[in-house]
Amino acid sequence: MATSVRATGGGPPPPTAPPSTPGSRKHPSGRGGSRRSALYRLDLKAVPYVFIAPFFLTFAAFGLFPLIYTGWLSLHRVELGGSAQWKGLENYGSLATSEFFWNALANTFTIGVISTVPQLLMALGLAHLLNYKLRGRGFFRVAVLAPYATSIAAATLVFAQLFNTDYGLINTALGWSGFEPVAWESSKWPAQIAISTIVTWRWTGYNALIYLAAMQAVPQDLYEAAALDGASRWRQFLSVTIPSIRPTILFTIVVSTIGATQLFGEPMLFGGSVGISGGSGNQFQTLSLLMYEKGWVTGALGQASAIAWVMLLLLLLIGGVQALISRGRNRSRNRNGDRGRNRNRKKPGS
Numbered sequence: 034m035a036t037s038v039r040a041t042g043g044g045p046p047p048p049t050a051p052p053s054t055p056g057s058r059k060h061p062s063g064r065g066g067s068r069r070s071a072l073y074r075l076d077l078k079a080v081p082y083v084f085i086a087p088f089f090l091t092f093a094a095f096g097l098f099p100l101i102y103t104g105w106l107s108l109h110r111v112e113l114g115g116s117a118q119w120k121g122l123e124n125y126g127s128l129a130t131s132e133f134f135w136n137a138l139a140n141t142f143t144i145g146v147i148s149t150v151p152q153l154l155m156a157l158g159l160a161h162l163l164n165y166k167l168r169g170r171g172f173f174r175v176a177v178l179a180p181y182a183t184s185i186a187a188a189t190l191v192f193a194q195l196f197n198t199d200y201g202l203i204n205t206a207l208g209w210s211g212f213e214p215v216a217w218e219s220s221k222w223p224a225q226i227a228i229s230t231i232v233t234w235r236w237t238g239y240n241a242l243i244y245l246a247a248m249q250a251v252p253q254d255l256y257e258a259a260a261l262d263g264a265s266r267w268r269q270f271l272s273v274t275i276p277s278i279r280p281t282i283l284f285t286i287v288v289s290t291i292g293a294t295q296l297f298g299e300p301m302l303f304g305g306s307v308g309i310s311g312g313s314g315n316q317f318q319t320l321s322l323l324m325y326e327k328g329w330v331t332g333a334l335g336q337a338s339a340i341a342w343v344m345l346l347l348l349l350l351i352g353g354v355q356a357l358i359s360r361g362r363n364r365s366r367n368r369n370g371d372r373g374r375n376r377n378r379k380k381p382g383s
Contacts, residue, residue: 100345107338117335124339134340136315137323140225144300144319145293148229153285155237160244161270174245177238189231189302196227196303218304221316228317231299236292240285247281248274280359287355291348297321320344 107124109117128134159177163170180188195202196217204214217223251274259269275282296319301308304317309326311318318326320340328337 103338103341106335107342109335111334111338113332113334120335124335125343127336128339128343133315133318133323137311137318137320140311140315140317141294141296141319144225144229144232144296144317145290147225148232149286149289149293151229152233152237153240153282153289155233156240156244156285157282159237159241160248161274163241163245164248174242177241179238180235181239183235185235185298186302188235189299192227192231192234193303193305196230219313219316221314224303224312224317228296228299228303231303232293232296236289240289243281243285244278247278251277279362283355283358287351290351294344294347294351295321297325301325 106117108119108121110120110123111117163174163177167173196204198204198214198216198218201217203217208214215223217227255273255277256269259273264272300311300317300319300322304310304312307313309322309330311322320343324337324340324344327333327340
């Protein structure tokens with residue numbers, strides 16, 4: 034009964050929608066919808082740039098502008114408190130004929146070689162030992178990184194006392210062994226060896242952890258296959274570990290070379306009162322020390338800027354060499370892979 038009453042009008046009639054008239058409903062493709070879609074597309078395009086804008090603004094203010102301004106100064110004769118005078122490439126020409134520049138460049142190269150080669154070899158050995166399951170492995174991993182956490186000033190002052198000519202522990206130990214004391218500060222090669230020792234002590238653990246991370250990414254199947262073939266641990270290290278982490282080794286070589294090119298704090302603090310000039314006879318003056326001396330001691334900001342740009346060109350050259358080596362290695366790897374696939378495609382007996 035209730036159902037029939039509702040159907041015959043016993044209750045209020047159901048609400049009906051008002052008749053639609055042309056233009057009373059906005060189509061999504063109308064003016065309002067197109068405006069919203071345009072704003073949505075604008076948000077999708079603009080928002081990523083808004084997120085990365087702080088980095089580019091910071092880089093432009095503290096990286097790009099000083100770089101361009103330094104290049105502008107290198108083409109002028111600028112002194113502290115004076116005006117700039119256009120000199121063109123004269124500052125670069127004076128560097129090409131300066132014995133101090135070539136001496137600093139040679140010292141930078143020799144200190145870089147003496148510090149980089151032992152540093153990376155020792156880092157490889159430490160990483161290889163830490164890659165095994167040793168007791169207290171976590172403690173040793175933290176311990177090898179402790180020198181990197183030490184400040185340059187503290188480490189250099191300690192080593193300066195160790196290498197002191199008169200009362201240093203190194204000369205004392207040499208005297209007990211029957212050797213004559215070494216003039217670590219006033220002689221060229223002893224001074225460079227002492228500075229390289231500081232650099233090696235600070236950065237060996239850091240590079241060891243980088244190598245350790247790369248070694249842990251090497252598949253264990255390679256070591257198991259080498260062990261089944263009768264390879265010793267030393268042979269596994271040479272034939273499996275080294276080829277597998279070769280890109281990491283190349284990376285550390287480039288980074289260490291860049292760091293050696295920018296070497297400043299260690300030789301400056303090691304030399305004491307004559308640290309800015311790289312010793313009494315410029316025997317360990319690097320490019321960074323020469324740039325500092327030209328800019329803030331003699332006041333020749335134009336020549337200092339030219340040295341800075343020469344250092345930049347050297348770093349770009351090092352990066353270019355790395356890119357060429359990596360490209361050549363990738364090409365040879367792809368070529369060997371294509372040859373292997375072609376062999377597999379050949380039918381047996383063909």
